[in-house]
Amino acid sequence: MSLYSSVARRRRESIFQINPNRPAKANFIITDLFTNIDEVTKKAFTSSASPSSLKIFLTSHHILNPTVLLALILLGLLTAVVSFFMDLAIQELQYLRLFFIQTSSEILNMGIWIIFCIVLCELAVFITSYLSKDAEGSGIPEMKAILSGVKLRNFMSYKTFFAKIIGVVFAIGGGLSIGREGPFVHISGIIATHISKIPIFSHIHSNLTLKNQFLAAAVAAGIASVFECPIGGVLYSIEVTSTYYIVSNMWRAAFCSIWCAIGIIWLREIGQMKVINSTDFPDVGLDLEIFSFIILGCLCGLLGALFINITSRLISLKEQNIYPMLYGRYRYTLLICIICAVVTFLTNYMRLNDMAVINDMFHSTFSEHGWDDYNLPFALLVFGICKFLLTSLSLSCHIPAGVLYPLLAAGAVFGRLFQQLASLVFTSDRHGVYAAVGAASLVSATTHTISVAVIVFEFTGQIHYFLPMIVSVLIAYTVSSSLTLSIYDAFLEIKGLPYLPSLKPAKLQAQCARDIMEYSYPQITISANLGDLVDAIEEASVFFSKIPVVDSEGNLLYDILVNSAKEYFISIYKERHSSFSPDTAGHLNNFLLYLEKKNKESMMGETFEEFLLAKENNEEVKKFLNISIDLKSEILNLDDSPFAINESTPLAKVHFLFIMLGLNQAYIIRKGALVGMISRESFTKSRNPA
Amino acid sequence: MSLYSSVARRRRESIFQINPNRPAKANFIITDLFTNIDEVTKKAFTSSASPSSLKIFLTSHHILNPTVLLALILLGLLTAVVSFFMDLAIQELQYLRLFFIQTSSEILNMGIWIIFCIVLCELAVFITSYLSKDAEGSGIPEMKAILSGVKLRNFMSYKTFFAKIIGVVFAIGGGLSIGREGPFVHISGIIATHISKIPIFSHIHSNLTLKNQFLAAAVAAGIASVFECPIGGVLYSIEVTSTYYIVSNMWRAAFCSIWCAIGIIWLREIGQMKVINSTDFPDVGLDLEIFSFIILGCLCGLLGALFINITSRLISLKEQNIYPMLYGRYRYTLLICIICAVVTFLTNYMRLNDMAVINDMFHSTFSEHGWDDYNLPFALLVFGICKFLLTSLSLSCHIPAGVLYPLLAAGAVFGRLFQQLASLVFTSDRHGVYAAVGAASLVSATTHTISVAVIVFEFTGQIHYFLPMIVSVLIAYTVSSSLTLSIYDAFLEIKGLPYLPSLKPAKLQAQCARDIMEYSYPQITISANLGDLVDAIEEASVFFSKIPVVDSEGNLLYDILVNSAKEYFISIYKERHSSFSPDTAGHLNNFLLYLEKKNKESMMGETFEEFLLAKENNEEVKKFLNISIDLKSEILNLDDSPFAINESTPLAKVHFLFIMLGLNQAYIIRKGALVGMISRESFTKSRNPA
Missing domain, CATH: 1.10.3080.10 (Clc chloride channel)
Structure with missing residues (x-):
């Protein structure tokens, strides 16, 4: 199928047009928890001939794995420190506000009070919108989406970190009636992300399971730091962020939040912060007052x-x-x-x-x-x-x-x-x-x-x-x-975040996979060339993270991550780019830029259309795109066990599979042949038909 | 394949011989949580033309569904009542023992004490072994197995109920150093099972998801009734019985255990039972004593x-x-x-x-x-x-x-x-x-x-x-x-309960589905006759609960529950049995008995061998077994979305699928064709190779 028509078709039936209520921003990537399960471990076993048992232990999920323990302690204590200083700043701002209104005139006092509030609040808005708009709002809904496999761009950046801290301090200091637990959860999530990027903890970052456990621990620590409640923090974080919970994760979350609580108690004792005082209620038994x-x-x-x-x-x-x-x-x-x-x-x-x-x-x-x-x-x-x-x-x-x-x-x-x-x-x-x-x-x-x-x-x-x-x-x-x-x-x-909506029972019972699956989806055959790969990458859009590979009879054999496909394309280009004429190199370069920046900046579309013209007219580009794909390439990292379900699977089961396995997409097959694909978006579509 | 050879082969390579450490009892059935998801709802939609919306609501998972609420209240209160009277009995026995040793001679006292203990303990052993041996032990491990999809025969019977109550009361009264929480959990599980069999609650019993939630609530109530701790009860029950937990279930468990706690507090106040007294510890902050x-x-x-x-x-x-x-x-x-x-x-x-x-x-x-x-x-x-x-x-x-x-x-x-x-x-x-x-x-x-x-x-x-x-x-x-x-x-x-063992990381990484799958498994084709069905039922043994149906090219199309297959066989027999000669009817009758009692009584094997002989020699039996199966029959209840995975799926993923979906078996396919099957037993085998 020609690239032009595919682009045109997608524009016509854009998923966002089908859901007019949802904002047309696509600043997220969806990852697939299920895909990641064996990825890391496979890497460990294929990259080096025989990894030392120490190395295996240090990257394992073992409860005593010292690198993970260290990362959790660091996360707990850092969250406590940040939380303490934010509290301190908020408290000082509140004192300052009361200090300013000690003039004798009540009207003057009121003016000062109002101006003080306005200045701080507008500063909060300015800093938030200047540094990072992702810092707006609570943070807990986004953490819930992230833990369910959605990747939000910029949500975990340093800019967002500072925007959130300064924004929440100024907004509470400026007298708005808001809480701190959501922002704290977000902040400790950012701390967790950056800790996991430190080289000695990098295995946490690359292992989605460990990373999710680590983020869940961060959510618990965020709650615990606000109320000094390690147990409540763990439970609350489970309830607000999870649909189901792997019970053994609880240990890591509790471990992290107890360190956070220790840190915050210690700091508050030093800093003489005010806390909610212990009560001395009488014993309450069972009587009519119930x-x-x-x-x-x-x-x-x-x-x-x-x-x-x-x-x-x-x-x-x-x-x-x-x-x-x-x-x-x-x-x-x-x-x-x-x-x-x-x-x-x-x-x-x-x-x-x-x-x-x-x-x-x-x-x-x-x-x-x-x-x-x-x-x-x-x-x-x-x-x-x-x-x-x-x-x-x-x-x-x-x-x-x-x-x-x-x-x-x-x-x-x-x-x-x-x-x-x-x-x-x-x-x-x-x-x-x-x-x-x-x-x-x-x-x-x-x-x-x-x-x-x-x-x-x-x-x-x-x-x-x-x-x-x-x-x-x-x-x-x-x-x-x-x-x-x-x-x-x-x-x-x-x-409009792509969390998995819950469906009405009637719908779950009456429909099956065939009824909600997408008939237009990316795919390549085992004899595909680079041009086909480019088409498939384009077609995948933001909602499919993987591209299926079929044989000549349409049987589903493998799949490839869209990101790996992009990397592969770039690597082939780099191998050959010295031989291109400047004009061709320019076109391809623009296209690469497009591939890298796609979804980030919408105006890159023009660059892409330019490339499409070149594809039709430029012989060198045509020749380049005619190169066959080497499916055995390590860069492509072929997965030979794509997750496929039968087309007549009831919707209730499909929904259950997506929830329990953290799926982002599933292939729909009929007698082994690929006939459709389902993404999270398909569920949303089926719930809000055009 | 001939039935004789299949029987012989199974005897030769019996799964129990491969695992000599595991006792050769098969008093359990494994059910498949995943299979049940749509079963009930499908029934509701296919049996009656248009069920009233009230009926749908009353059998739904809705949080305010009054039948479920009522069942939970009943469960909580009944658990409290049973728990209270057991506690009372134990307390009275303990008083009685102290009352008996008030003679002046210490040696006489000691004699009385020892005899009192012996009598009670031996009574406990006698009653347990006489009424139901399933009452032995804690009960929590079995509840864990049940919640993961294993069906234990007799474990939830009235006999076990009384054996457990009397056994634990006499054993604790007799001075053994044991606790009550495990038996209480088992007892409240039995109460839950029998409540769910009451006609107005029967939808709970037939819907495996609701039933499991209800049993999980019973576990929580069991713990809560021992310590009057509804919150701790819920959390403890989650930790000891689950690998993962659907967070929304927590509500039902908490609802049930609060009713249990209310009941027990009220009864204890009336009965003036002793409880663990509230403490008055000083505030403990952070100091070196940590x-x-x-x-x-x-x-x-x-x-x-x-x-x-x-x-x-x-x-x-x-x-x-x-x-x-x-x-x-x-x-x-x-x-x-x-x-x-x-x-x-x-x-x-x-x-x-x-x-x-x-x-x-x-x-x-x-x-x-x-x-x-x-x-x-x-x-x-x-x-x-x-x-x-x-x-x-x-x-x-x-x-x-x-x-x-x-x-x-x-x-x-x-x-x-x-x-x-x-x-x-x-x-x-x-x-x-x-x-x-x-x-x-x-x-x-x-x-x-x-x-x-x-x-x-x-x-x-x-x-x-x-x-x-x-x-x-x-x-x-x-x-x-x-x-x-x-x-x-x-x-x-x-x-030796078939819980899903955790596998060593090295094994998970190095192997794939192909390496652990069973090459001998039951299957029938779409043109199968009754004889093939009988072979498949025999072949399924205890470890496969479903039989796959393939087309002539080996493509996996449907599957059938073993139990439905048995029902179908019996229904066909009943249709025709009036036309049989007494001899034939006798053979088939024996065989039906065998089908019903199988796994319960091992000596039924002889009946079966007799049937095998008849099958070879008796023309009428041969003719009967030659009847084609009508796959569209409602009794067979064909599932047209069997759960199949690719043969090259890494073991880590297969294991994850079994845990998360509560699977009992999965079909292994290559380009749509069935090539093997994996059951829970396959994992155990792969862990303990012969």
Whole structure:
């Protein structure tokens, strides 16, 4: 098939046109966990004749492999250090803001307060957008996508690292109501990526299984560093990032987060940082008050679903750009920032940071911050509503932002408010318990996790009240998850990342692989030439990472990674390029540039069209593209066990295979002959037909 | 191929002969998780024209599906009730034993004590062996095998249920040093199986995915009922039974175990049962004493590995039957029982049950039970060594037995002993913390779990001391798991259950599917007759659950469940049996009996050989077997998407596929043609070549 027609066809039926709701950016590559399983080990056995047993041990998955242990310790401690200094910076900014408003005039104070907030927030937006736009948002949805096999360009770069750190410090310092756990997870993910690139740890980087374990450990350490909760961190990270979890990975995640917790505890003791104080709740047994906690769980579940709904709508609304005047990056943040600054200035307790609010709620230290100056329930209600709305608004800005801390604070306040009501019926002394249960339940409803209960247990230092806690959390989780997606999945959907959507049962039952497979896909035969390879690379686009090789009867024999195919093309070009005329060399050079930069810069398309013209007209180029491919070449790295399934496999099974094996693509065969291909995109298409 | 030769060949190369170490019992069936995914849903769509949406909802995996919720509540509460009454019975037996030894003569007391123990223990052995031998042992390894797709016959029967309950009550009452968590897990698994057979819950039973989730919830509830620890129960059950875990299952497990915990707390409050008391440890931060906990972790790790080693050796020694005089079921228990009775009678503190020991250690209530009558460290040392050895001996008896409680007690005592040493260097007031950390670390080292830390947190009610706890537990886990298998995996290996062994990296890298596949396997062609089907059923033996169907060129088209094939054969026979002569009917009837009873009773082989003779000589039988198979028959339930992999697939990938998809067998193809089959047994064979 001619290259022209293939390009034209792809333009016509572009996958993005089929899904008009999804943004047309392709800054990701999808890798295939299943493909990688034997790759590294195969390399170890084919590259050197007999690797020493020490070398095998040092690159193995063994639990005592010292290089992995060292990398985990380093990751834990570095995350702790970064986390500590970020916390310190945020705390100092918050002190500074309070320091500035000590003039005698309240109006002057308010002006200073607002200007201080605006400057910091706009700086946060500027730095984020200048250094790396990938730093925007939470980071947890993207980590989830990465752990499921998607490779995001620039997401793990140094620029993103600094953009995220500075952005989140300035945004929280500037009074926006956002949390730190998402950004911390992202930051520790970046630290992990760069640690794994250090030469002595390079085997971690090249082994996708180990690398994923290492990244999962980074996610756990990121959570643990925010709340000093190694156990809760591990469990929470499992719940928010995984569909299934290899149980033996838990050990590495726990090992890393305990080092992180040790580091952070030690640093905070030195730095005398404020922390959430241990509580001293009474023992809570089983009595009628449990019904009160059941109602609290229901309410929190509804509130959580409402929060997810409002936040996603806000973001979608902004993306649709209905009022262009309003939705500019800087203007929008300015608006939100002024709202936040005005609201937080008004009363003493609104100025508190989330940790202080949580401490007040858990320990009933209300008079310290003026909660009960007028009327405690009224103050709680006002704070709760404001916090809820401000958090939702803040999340829609172009800044790095988490959700956990503000929601914990809002939940704790809501729990206390509910306790004021419940005290009309039950006269127990469980004030703080309601706050703790409310906090965990609201977060559970929003993030669809149960393990947040463990996080709250860890920072209260008690587990005496597990009964009301887990009952309420389970109910909140159930209510919310039967109403809506979790906030992280909602973000994933808005961002259009290729995570594997869950399909409706009816669809799973009624269809089979044949019904959703792609009929146009790249492929080459065993007697293909370079031109065919170029066609196939073009055809593979971003959604296929491998090209199948068939024999003359169409039987599927091997497959090749698109990247290996590119390398092979380049290596053949380099072998011969001295013999080309300058004109030909220019054309081919442009094409190579195109191959390398493809997906990064869309304007490279022109270079490619130029090449296409040359291909039709330039004899030398034609001759070059006529060279047969040597399938035995080491560069091509042929895989002789492509993953193929029968065309009549039910969709339920195909979906299960993609989830469990972390597949990116599967070949569909009929009696051994290749008849189609399925990629993750095929599932999304089948869910949202044009 | 003739049936005779196939039988003869299988006898010659029996899989059991290839693995002489594994016992020749075949009381299990292996099911295939992957096969079941679409089965139920397909049924729902094909059996009735359009099922009502309510019916679909009631059989769906939806989180709010009321039938599943109800089943989980019922399971949780029933487990709690059974657990409570078992605890009560054990407690009463222990009181009774102390009540009997109030005579004035110490020698008489000792006699009564020993006889009391012997009577109860022998009763336990008698009842277990009379009712159901499947009740012996822990139950957790078997549940692990079941959750990975192995079906154990009789393991979930009512007889086993009562045998396990009575056995464990009498054995603990009789002074053997065993725990309850393993038997409880088994018991709640049986409850789950029978609940899922109730008509309104029958969709749970027929849907393997839901059923497995339900069983996993039962395991969690079993653990939770022993320690009143819903969170720890869920995590522990995940760690001991799963290789990977579908994160969304966690919700169901947590939901079930919270109901169980509520039930048990309520019953214990009514029944005034003794429980492990909440502790009041001081806050433990980061200081130099952490090194002391590191050493404790190392020591516990070594002790745990030693325990596993000693126990497995004891059991293997017994199975090899070197001293037949010693190893009779009753005689052996008599021996162990006398040893236990004598040792426990000697001092006051040796008579305590595990819970009381744990309370003493955590709360320093030593004088109450005479720990410090002479010399505390000496008493601790004596108790520790005795407990360690007695537990190991008790586990080798033919009784239902868990390991958690006695090891927690031994670990707590060991922690206290270590604290006596550590107090020479550190003069802190953390006595109880050492006991708690020691208890968790020793269990962690033995069972290779981290979540036991959460269990201990839950029953101490505190989490203030998470730092020393998790450091020590991680170290103990690491040390032990780098030395040996976990105790549950060791039991699995001794019992010869077909769990998927982990393979050595070198083997995974050097071999591919072709190297381990079976060349002799059942198969039929699309034009097969009943005789071919019979051959294939015979050939399938216990290790293949499905029979492939190929076309005339050998291309793999469909497969059939062995059970469906049997049903089909029987249905055809029933259609025609009125037309047979009595002689023929007799032969075929015998054969049907053989088909139904096969694997259950080995002497049925003779019936089969008789049938073989008839097949050669009886014209009517020959004619019957010549009937062509109607592949479209609903009874055969043809699957048109058999799971096939390329013959050159590396072993690492094949192994990964089996683990992740819960496969029992896979077809090996070359260009679409069937060339071999791999079952779980193939992996075991390749690991232990003849």
